[in-house]
Amino acid sequence: MPQASSSRITPTVLIPLMNQETRTVLSLPTLPARLTVEMTAVLLNFTPEAIYILVSAKKLKPLGRTRPGAQKFFAAEEILRLRADIKWLSDATDAVCDWYAKKNRQSLERRTSNSIEQIPASAAT
Numbered sequence: 001m002p003q004a005s006s007s008r009i010t011p012t013v014l015i016p017l018m019n020q021e022t023r024t025v026l027s028l029p030t031l032p033a034r035l036t037v038e039m040t041a042v043l044l045n046f047t048p049e050a051i052y053i054l055v056s057a058k059k060l061k062p063l064g065r066t067r068p069g070a071q072k073f074f075a076a077e078e079i080l081r082l083r084a085d086i087k088w089l090s091d092a093t094d095a096v097c098d099w100y101a102k103k104n105r106q107s108l109e110r111r112t113s114n115s116i117e118q119i120p121a122s123a124a125t
Helices: 020-026 037-044 048-056 076-083 086-117
Strands: 034-036 073-075
Touching: 020 037, 034 037, 034 076, 037 048, 037 076, 048 086, 073 076, 076 086
Parallel strands: none
Antiparallel strands: 034 073
């Protein structure tokens, strides 16, 4: 087992499903002006799903006026600026954590209400 101090964690380790095109583009000396959701996720060290959460929380703004469900692009310059902004990273991390906490809370409430509804009336008294 490799020691944590001797091994470096790279974005390709953190997101093992990154496709070859994304890996190639991100290894170029100059990034393209527009980044896909997957490229943005790798650069910010979030999952692609978290990028959509950040868009809905208004922490990230895609380029143009994209329709819901359409492919989103982000300005490379803005993503690199945000990547260096510790306060933004903290706020973005909190927004993703809050979204998952709310989702888990709602799921628990649904399971709890479903299990209460399944108790027969004679057992409840």
